[in-house]
Amino acid sequence: MNFQAVKSIYAFEMNRWRRTVLQSIVSPVISTSLYFVVFGAAIGSRIETVEGVSYGAFIVPGLMMLTLLQQSVSAASFGIYFPKFTGTIYEILSAPVSFFEIVLGYVGAAATKSIILGTIILITASLFVDLRIAHPFWMVAFLLLTAVTFSLLGFIIGIWADNFEKLQLVPLLIITPLVFLGGSFYSVDMLPPFWQGVTMFNPVLYLISGFRWSFYEVSDVSIVWSVAAIGMFLSLALGIVWWIFKTGYQLKS
Amino acid sequence: MxxxxxxxxxxxxxxxxxxxxxxxxxxxxxxxxxxxxxxxxxxxxxxxxxxxxxxxxxxxxxxxxxxxxxxxxxxxxxxxxxxxxxxxxxxxxxxxxxxxxxxxxxxxxxxxxxxxxxxxxxxxxxxxxxxxxxxxxxxxxxxxxxxxxxxxxxxxxxxxxxxxxxxxxxxxxxxxxxxxxxxxxxxxxxxxxxxxxxxxxxxxxxxxxxxxxxxxxxxxxxxKLGIKQLRLELREPLSALPAELQGYDLTIEDDGKTLLYTFDREGERTRITSLLADLQSAGIRVRDLDTKQSTLEDIFVSLVKEQA
Structure with a gap:
């Protein structure tokens, strides 16, 4: 195991982030605050509680998931896409590192970034509403697993993309809609029965539901399903990454 | 090793x-x-x-x-x-x-x-x-x-x-x-x-x-790359090399209208001066001349031809 290389890639990525840390932190904090103003204060004032939780507090886990998913995907996809774009990837491919080590470095850094941001969102949110975390262990577990899983997804997108448009496409067209329609801002019970059924096919629903359960013990689906879903995503992402490296897809052909 | x-x-x-x-x-x-x-x-x-x-x-x-x-x-x-x-x-x-x-x-x-x-x-x-x-x-x-x-x-x-x-x-x-x-x-x-x-x-x-x-x-x-060729374009066609010129690496081309002299650029003497003198004494008149060095390109071409 080439730990030195993992450390180098991780430190390189974190350094890159540090150079632009202000914009990396400020933009999610501002957008989260906006969500609170719009959904929490303006619209939320007309919704008393959702399943016994004040609306402002209800949307916090969803907002964290939104940031976590978006930031994991964008940090990891950009991290691996950029060396491909500039050509510096030659060095990583020619170094005595295994694919596992490359992934560990890039995905580890991306997950770290999104966890830091998620935590900042949590702190920001606590300024607006009263938060209660019923199951801290599960809350941290969901946070970690989601960050890692979606950083892996970002890594896959970064490998697959051969231009900047594709890099933007998946987060914009898939991740954001899935999060919005996955019950970030509402309980699935509030939907008409037909749309409730459709929502059950949205994988992100299971993440948000599980994450919310770790806060307030209310959930749209059973926690068992949520854990199974995150486990399934993780295995799927790992499988695809394994295949990419086995075949050299978009890297070594 | x-x-x-x-x-x-x-x-x-x-x-x-x-x-x-x-x-x-x-x-x-x-x-x-x-x-x-x-x-x-x-x-x-x-x-x-x-x-x-x-x-x-x-x-x-x-x-x-x-x-x-x-x-x-x-x-x-x-x-x-x-x-x-x-x-x-x-x-x-x-x-x-x-x-x-x-x-x-x-x-x-x-x-x-x-x-x-x-x-x-x-x-x-x-x-x-x-x-x-x-x-x-x-x-x-x-x-x-x-x-x-x-x-x-x-x-x-x-x-x-x-x-x-x-x-x-x-x-x-x-x-x-x-x-x-x-x-x-x-x-x-x-x-x-x-x-x-x-x-x-x-x-x-x-x-x-x-x-x-x-x-x-x-x-x-x-x-190999040092080999050069002198191409002499003749006024009158030549059917065979005269005796004076037998000692040179010469070939007749182009129905006798061209003489091709191959020499080593890296060699101590290229014998170009004596060749020209011998041509004159043999009564062969030259219309034009140019020299050509075998380049890497030529080596490529000849190597590729050999392969084919």
Whole structure:
């Protein structure tokens, strides 16, 4: 195991982030605050509680998931896409590192970034509403697993993309809609029965539901399903990454 | 002695169907400077990329100091430093950081003193804290060399090291390469400048169309390249060589209208003056003349013809 290389890639990525840390932190904090103003204060004032939780507090886990998913995907996809774009990837491919080590470095850094941001969102949110975390262990577990899983997804997108448009496409067209329609801002019970059924096919629903359960013990689906879903995503992402490296897809052909 | 790199029947077909390498066999000796010469698109970069692990081969095998590049890639790659053709750098990193990063990637513990020594050897020490985007092209090239040397490799690949580099910097680069060789590093460089191979290499391999056409010691190849031809266009056609001219390497061409004299440019005497005198005394009048040196291009052409 080439730990030195993992450390180098991780430190390189974190350094890159540090150079632009202000914009990396400020933009999610501002957008989260906006969500609170719009959904929490303006619209939320007309919704008393959702399943016994004040609306402002209800949307916090969803907002964290939104940031976590978006930031994991964008940090990891950009991290691996950029060396491909500039050509510096030659060095990583020619170094005595295994694919596992490359992934560990890039995905580890991306997950770290999104966890830091998620935590900042949590702190920001606590300024607006009263938060209660019923199951801290599960809350941290969901946070970690989601960050890692979606950083892996970002890594896959970064490998697959051969231009900047594709890099933007998946987060914009898939991740954001899935999060919005996955019950970030509402309980699935509030939907008409037909749309409730459709929502059950949205994988992100299971993440948000599980994450919310770790806060307030209310959930749209059973926690068992949520854990199974995150486990399934993780295995799927790992499988695809394994295949990419086995075949050299978009890297070594 | 074992070759430090052994390549056998190496082939590469890209997804597009393009066959970049068609069964290359080559052995690189320890401590030599080997120049891989060939026109653009000949397969030079593909060959290097496969050995360094950047491109997967389609067939064949490569071992580096006895380590297979696929089965035992860690050991093989640890020995190799690569300076790519393109000036690809992380624009926002500092010189020192980017070179240290390379060392880390190769699994070596940080060693600022060694990095500083490499930077000093490459006259980069003044720029150690500069961002890469602030450097000139020549300086960036040096940074790429520093990155390749950061993990103390035993074998150094230089892909077109002096492409787009001005003359004085090119001389500096050659000096750097010579010093490296003296320290025991095996060097493989690709180039399409014959002068570069002439200046640096112990052996030269010529590659074209994905085939290694020839591998020779430089001295032998230069002898071939030293051959020149004098073409004499005659006023009246000649049916046979007169006695005075029998001692020259002459051939009659073009229905007797042209005489072709082959001589060695590197030889002590080319005998051109005496040939012209003998032509005059034989009463042969010359309308026009020109000389032609067999170039690398000619060698390519004749080699490719032989292959066909």
């Amino acid at each position: 074992h070759p430090v790199i052994a390549i056998s029947s190496l082939s590469k077909r890209y997804d597009s169907g393009f066959e970049a390498l068609k069964g290359v066999d080559l052995e690189i000796d320890r401590g030599e400077i080997f120049a891989l010469l060939g026109p653009n698109g000949a397969g030079k970069t593909t060959l290097i990329s496969i050995i360094c692990g950047i491109v997967n081969p389609t067939g064949g095998s490569v071992s580096v100091d006895g380590h297979d590049i696929l089965a035992d890639y860690r050991a093989a790659r640890s020995l190799i430093g690569l300076v790519p053709q393109e000036l690809t750098t992380d624009q926002f990193e500092s010189v020192f950081d980017t070179v240290s990063f390379s060392r880390g990637l190769f699994g070596k513990k940080p060693d600022p003193a060694y990095i500083e020594k490499v930077l000093t050897d490459l006259s980069l020490i003044d720029k150690r804290d500069n961002k890469l985007r602030e450097l000139s092209g020549g300086m960036k090239r040096r940074v790429l060399i520093a990155k390749a040397l950061s993990h103390e490799p035993k074998i150094l690949f230089l892909d077109e090291p002096t492409a787009g580099v001005d003359v004085s910097l090119r001389k500096d680069m050659w000096e750097v390469i010579r010093k490296l060789r003296e320290s025991g590093v095996t060097i493989i460089l690709t180039t399409h400048y014959i002068e570069e191979a002439e200046e640096m290499a112990d052996r030269i391999g010529i590659i074209s169309g994905g085939r290694l056409l020839l591998v020779e010691r430089k001295a032998d190849l230069m002898r």
